[in-house]
Amino acid sequence: MTTTTDRLNGLTTSVAVKPPVKAVSSANMTLSGEQTINGVACVAGDRVLAKDQTATTDNGIWIVSTGAWTRATDFNGAGDVRCGTLVVSNTGTTIYYRVTTPDPVVVGTSDITFEAVSGSVTPASLGAVLYPRTDAEIAAGVTPTYYHYAPGNVLRYGADPTGAAESTAAFSAAWLAHKSLYAPAGTYLVDTLTPPAPLYERTLYGEGPGRTYLVQKTADNDVIALGSGGATEHTIELRDFTIQGLGSGTGSGVRIPANGAAVPGNFKMSRIRILDMGGRGFFDEAPAFCSVIDNVQVDNCLDHAFDTVGGNTTLFIHCYAQRVPTAGKAGYRIHGGTPTLINCNGINAGDYWGLFGDLLAEDGEDRYCVPTLIGCNIEDFATVGLRNKRSGVHLINTTFVAPATGTVKALLVDGANNRGVLDHGNAFSTKGASWANSQPIHTASTAPPFSSVHAWSAATLEWYDDSTATEKQMSALYNTAILSGRFALAPWDLYVQSLLRNAFSGTATFAAATTVAVSFAAAQPDANYGVVLGPTANKTFWVTAKGVNGFTLNASSTSSDAVDWFVYRVG
Numbered sequence: 001m002t003t004t005t006d007r008l009n010g011l012t013t014s015v016a017v018k019p020p021v022k023a024v025s026s027a028n029m030t031l032s033g034e035q036t037i038n039g040v041a042c043v044a045g046d047r048v049l050a051k052d053q054t055a056t057t058d059n060g061i062w063i064v065s066t067g068a069w070t071r072a073t074d075f076n077g078a079g080d081v082r083c084g085t086l087v088v089s090n091t092g093t094t095i096y097y098r099v100t101t102p103d104p105v106v107v108g109t110s111d112i113t114f115e116a117v118s119g120s121v122t123p124a125s126l127g128a129v130l131y132p133r134t135d136a137e138i139a140a141g142v143t144p145t146y147y148h149y150a151p152g153n154v155l156r157y158g159a160d161p162t163g164a165a166e167s168t169a170a171f172s173a174a175w176l177a178h179k180s181l182y183a184p185a186g187t188y189l190v191d192t193l194t195p196p197a198p199l200y201e202r203t204l205y206g207e208g209p210g211r212t213y214l215v216q217k218t219a220d221n222d223v224i225a226l227g228s229g230g231a232t233e234h235t236i237e238l239r240d241f242t243i244q245g246l247g248s249g250t251g252s253g254v255r256i257p258a259n260g261a262a263v264p265g266n267f268k269m270s271r272i273r274i275l276d277m278g279g280r281g282f283f284d285e286a287p288a289f290c291s292v293i294d295n296v297q298v299d300n301c302l303d304h305a306f307d308t309v310g311g312n313t314t315l316f317i318h319c320y321a322q323r324v325p326t327a328g329k330a331g332y333r334i335h336g337g338t339p340t341l342i343n344c345n346g347i348n349a350g351d352y353w354g355l356f357g358d359l360l361a362e363d364g365e366d367r368y369c370v371p372t373l374i375g376c377n378i379e380d381f382a383t384v385g386l387r388n389k390r391s392g393v394h395l396i397n398t399t400f401v402a403p404a405t406g407t408v409k410a411l412l413v414d415g416a417n418n419r420g421v422l423d424h425g426n427a428f429s430t431k432g433a434s435w436a437n438s439q440p441i442h443t444a445s446t447a448p449p450f451s452s453v454h455a456w457s458a459a460t461l462e463w464y465d466d467s468t469a470t471e472k473q474m475s476a477l478y479n480t481a482i483l484s485g486r487f488a489l490a491p492w493d494l495y496v497q498s499l500l501r502n503a504f505s506g507t508a509t510f511a512a513a514t515t516v517a518v519s520f521a522a523a524q525p526d527a528n529y530g531v532v533l534g535p536t537a538n539k540t541f542w543v544t545a546k547g548v549n550g551f552t553l554n555a556s557s558t559s560s561d562a563v564d565w566f567v568y569r570v571g
Contacts (some may be wrong), residue, residue, distance in 0.1 A: 010061070010074030011049065015082050016130060018074055021047040021061060021092040024097065031069040039514045040091055047072055049087050050116075051097060055110040061087060073109065081105040081112070084130065106343075140176040152178040153164035154188070161186025163215055168193065179203065180336060183212050183241060191217040194225045199233045202226075206241030209273040209297075218248025219278050226267075227257035233286075234265045240273060245301070252283040253298070258309075265461075270294040277301040284308035287337065293319055302326050305349065310337030310369060317342045324350030327382075336367040343375045343439045351383040355388035358416065366390060373398045378410070380431075387412045391451065392420025400440060402430035410440035411468075413449045420450040422461075439464040439471060448472075504567035510559040518565060519550040534564035 010019050017444040023040040028116040029050055034043050042048055044434050046064040053059050059077035072079055086097040097114040099105065105112065128394040132235075133144060142157065149156035151200040152174060159170035166503050167188040174181045175195045193214070196203045204224070206212025216223050225447065226236055253274035256267065267288055274281040274296070281298030282305070284291070289311040297320040297356050298305035305321035308314065314337055322329025331349025334356050346353045358367035378385040379401040385408070386393055392413060410428050413420060427441040436442065441463035443449050462473050504524075509518045527546045533553075535541050540556035541563055553563060 010072045014074070015080065015085055017086045017096075017137060018061060020088045021049045023090050023091060024049045025052050025521045027052050029059075029176075030069060032064055032065070032458075033063060035534045036446045038091075049089065049097065051114040057108055059114065061110040075234075076107055077398045077537060086130075087114070094443075107430070108482075108566075114446050134177065134236060137177040141175045142177045145170075147547045152180050152181075154181060154183050159183070159186075159188055161188065163187035163189050163213075165189070165192065166217060168217075172196075175202070177395075180404070183207075183214075185211040187213040188216055189215050189217050190223060192221045192225050193223065194227070194296065199226065199236065202237045203237045203239075204241075205237070205239045208240045209271060212240065213244055215451050216243070216245045216290075217252060219246045219250045219251055221249075222253070222255040222283075223251065223265070224254045226255070227286075236266070236457075236547060237268045237270075239270045240272070241266075242273040242275065243277070244275050247276040247278060247302075247541060250303075251276035252279040252303075253277050253281045253301070255268075255283040256286050256288065258285040262550070265289045265291075268292045268294065269296055271381065272296045275300060277303075278471060279303045280307045281305045282307065287311050289313050291315065292317070293324070295319070295322060298320065299323055299327065302329075304329050304333040304355075304390075305331045305346075307333040308335070308339075310334045310339050312337050314339040315342070316344050316359075319344045321346040321349040321353070330355035334369055334371060335363070336369050338370045340372045340374070341376055345377045346379060346483060348380045348382075350381070352385075352387050353378045353381040356386070356388045357392070357415075359389045362389070370394070372396070377401070381408060382406070383408060384412045385410045387414070388420075389414045394421040394423065395426045396423040397425035399426070400428045402435070404430075404432040404434040407434045407436050409436050411449065412442045412444065413447075415447075416445040422450045422453045437464040437471065442466055505565065507562050507564050508553045509562045510555055512558055512560050514555050514558055516553050517550065518553055520548075520567075524567075530568050532566040532568065534566075535561060537561040538561075 015137050023037040023042050023046070025048070026038055031050065036042065037048060042064045044065050048064055051059050059493065060070035062069040063072055076237055081099060083099055083101055083103045084107055086096045088096045095117065097116055100113045100115050103111055116191065130145055131150055137151065145158035154162065154167065154170050154174050157170040157173040159167035161184065168191045171181065171190060171193050183204070183206045185207045210428055211233065214223055223245070224238065238254065245251065254269065264290060269282070279301070280303045281301045282293065282296065283518060284307070287309045288433045291311060291314045293306070293316045295318045299322040301324065303326065305324055306316070306319065316332070324331055329350040330352035331346040332344070332354040335358050354371070356371050357369040358365055360366045368390045369388065370391045374396045376398045378398065380403045384398045393411065402408050402410065439462055441449050442461060444466050446465055446467060451460060452569050464471050503554065504520060506518070508518050510516050524546070527548060529546070531543045531551060533541050537559065539559060539561065542554050543551050544554055545552040553565070557562070
């Protein structure tokens with residue numbers, strides 16, 4: 001059996017506004033029998049507002065009956081009435097009545113009182129009852145333009161969702177009175193939205209990219225600038241809207257200015273598209289910590305798509321840098337810190353898909369950046385996929401796809417003090433372009449690009465040293481054992497760098513003696529190593545006196561033989 005919902009008679013309750021009543025009392029009534037109320041004949045089934053009962057606990061909406069009346073189903077329960085609930089009348093000059101009893105209102109127990117509001121029902125008059133001016137608005141000196149929008153909604157303060165008129169002042173007024181701003185679906189013309197100080201626990205959100213648009217008014221001005229000039233900047237969130245630029249000028253979509261010694265934290269930006277800015281898409285000039293850039297797409301901006309100083313806990317996840325048309329610019333420009341990029345993408349993302357670290361000669365200072373890339377797609381870069389100016393890159397399940405034409409480098413490591421790791425699941429491919437000098441991996445110094453290589457064949461892992469125009473192999477560089485495709489390198493950086501060429505191999509020649517001392521070119525970290533010997537004489541040779549700087553080679557009889565030796569680590 002289907003039950004029909006009867007909203008007219010109050011079978012579906014609304015706390016804010018009740019369905020209309022036929023008549024409204026002006027004096028105490030007998031709550032039984034059919035009768036005329038203020039000139040209105042009321043019969044069984046009619047809804048009547050009793051507001052003037054001697055016993056104020058009897059006030060409320062009643063259903064007329066030939067016998068005893070019953071309370072209306074929408075004005076009877078514990079959750080049916082609050083202070084401010086409206087009852088609409090369909091007769092007389094008074095259109096609606098407002099409950100003035102303080103919460104909680106308990107029907108049948110509370111002394112329920114009403115006030116009459118005369119005039120026609122308009123959005124403004126209805127809103128003044130539903131959403132009166134808040135204490136925060138009064139304290140901030142903000143007067144709403146349209147009361148029927150809830151506090152924090154930018155439309156309440158006069159924002160124009162058609163984009164015909166500028167809405168900057170409306171956003172500013174909303175931010176003066178509330179820390180959380182809501183921009184419904186629409187197009188808003190704005191000129192640098194800046195929250196007032198103190199800049200913490202601030203939120204701006206819309207209805208999603210493609211529904212809520214913030215349109216740049218002035219090409220050289222940022223659309224959103226988050227920087228109060230105060231010492232406290234934290235817990236800021238932007239989400240669910242599109243920023244539309246003018247395609248010229250120097251303004252950025254979102255900018256976090258440098259703030260002296262203050263370090264902002266807990267910044268989050270999610271589900272945002274930034275389009276056609278003349279400057280950067282996202283520009284962070286402060287060394288922020290705990291920053292999360294999640295599901296943000298930057299498309300066709302003339303400067304770097306993402307440009308951040310970088311911090312020790314900066315995370316990019318599911319981001320997309322698309323179309324960076326200006327020479328020398330990058331999809332992801334990160335100057336320092338230890339950022340992590342997870343499942344980030346980029347198509348036609350500039351000369352550089354990723355550009356990390358700073359060099360004094362190019363950037364005015366030296367700054368290390370040690371990024372980790374997990375599951376990223378580096379595609380269609382014009383010059384270099386990833387360039388790290390001062391350190392190494394940790395790559396996990398990351399794919400390099402060169403464009404269809406041209407000569408490019410997948411990875412370029414400038415500095416000699418790298419800490420790069422080539423981990424599992426990485427791939428290098430092209431759509432037709434050529435790798436420079438036939439190698440995807442390049443260095444600008446003689447140092448190797450990685451201090452550790454996992455799940456890779458050392459025999460085939462080659463790179464090109466641009467400083468000496470030399471093609472090199474890992475297996476030729478490191479005199480160490482290869483176990484299960486992984487270089488068995490000790491964890492000490494200095495030791496790793498000392499494993500060059502023949503530092504721990506050589507030939508020992510006896511001088512008509514039974515012993516000869518062998519010295520290393522560089523010290524071992526300890527004496528936990530083995531020695532492989534390659535004698536050419538039919539004698540017994542053995543090793544004693546192992547130390548960090550060398551060992552003693554022994555012969556079973558007086559010898560003038562030459563014996564090849566090779567050191568390997570055993571733990």
